[in-house]
Amino acid sequence: DQGRLQALGTPSELARQLWQGIWIEVELRAAPDEALVQALNQMAFVKEWSYTSGKVLICMSDEHLVPDLVSAICASGGRIYSVQPQQHSLSDIYFRIQQDVKQTGGAR
Numbered sequence: 001d002q003g004r005l006q007a008l009g010t011p012s013e014l015a016r017q018l019w020q021g022i023w024i025e026v027e028l029r030a031a032p033d034e035a036l037v038q039a040l041n042q043m044a045f046v047k048e049w050s051y052t053s054g055k056v057l058i059c060m061s062d063e064h065l066v067p068d069l070v071s072a073i074c075a076s077g078g079r080i081y082s083v084q085p086q087q088h089s090l091s092d093i094y095f096r097i098q099q100d101v102k103q104t105g106g107a108r
Contacts, residue, residue, distance in 0.1 A: 007097050015088040018096045021047050021059045023086035024066060028078055029054040039076040043069070057086070 007014055032040065032051055040049050040058070045068070047059040060069065066083065073080055088096075 006101050011088070011090055011093055014093050014097070018093060018100070019088065021061050022063045024058045024060055024069065025082075025084045025086055026056045026058060026069075026073065026078075026080055027054060027082040027084075028056055028073075029081055030079070032056060033077065036073065036076040036078045039072050043072060045069075 007017075009017070028051075040046055040056075045061045045065045047061060049056055049058040051057075058069065060066070063085065066085075070080060070083060
């Protein structure tokens, strides 16, 4: 930013610094029913979630808990068709750093 280094690291390292938790996309093809909604809301490691067009986007505290997430969804009657981690692109990272610099007025 104007000749100053604002962040240093690999894209994965920078993404972990910029966004707390990891995002997982779970394809269900059907809206979550009441049992699944309740299960997602009660999982301590699920920070937030949303449903759009057959897919649930879930922010989790730790990627090592993905098997627990899958088990809980299945136990609640959810039918999973795919599970994919969501990666932040280099442009996502760049624009987030620029946004943070404008808000804080300084380096990371």
